Amino acid sequence: MTSLPVVNQPPHRCGALLGQLARRLQTRSESVLTPLGLRPRHLIALTVLRDQGGSSQQDLAKTLEMDSTNVVGLLNDLETENLIERRRSPVDRRRHVVELTDVGAKLLARAEFALAAVEDEVFRGLSEEQRETLYTLLQQATNKSEIEACTEAVRPPVC
Template structure:
């Protein structure tokens, strides 16, 4: 096998190239709804109830200032609300508003359409297998030992 053939079939390179294409297409679907991908993630995390800003930071693995920068426009547009915790005035609870829930559904449908197109060559079993493999790759190395 030549070096070129080896690189063309390299799992890491293929994953990177497919990941780039997937991100570009998913970003376009989110942009069409006025969202950044991370803002879509925030709405999804809030779907089943409010979280503190700290919990959002932890779940997203982002610096607190980045989460605040993502939340500010969502709050200004009425998609999330932030309230101080009466028991701890330093703590803010972030909740999804009805408008945010509607936006999440619409953006979620757009995301599913992109994913259906991205994975059109795979049957249901192959899609589930890919999902399981990606979840395994996303685990920290210490969890795999």
């Protein structure tokens, strides 16, 4: 029997622990978003619209890195619940402008409050300083800005 090559690895591996935390966060997040009628992709779109003060439908698709057909379906969901409003651009009638409604802004605030409580629960063993350090390290590890990290959640996995 041939021996396997020795791999120089750190004594503590993070992958399994990160996976466990991710599953716990996802399960708990879904449990607080579902009663609000939201899915993670809804939350991300609402957040982008709030942070950008509205967007053209086409620009929103680019920001979310989603196919325009999928964005239409997403916006239909949000519009049905009066969370967003779509209207023709006064500058270019071919374009749709999408904005967050007051109802959408209030629901987004409730969702963010609920998700903050989830993070507090999941990371209760860490101090505030440790949580900030963890956030910084995770951003460095993913080599992504905050908006890139958020929008990645709405993209389907590439198999």
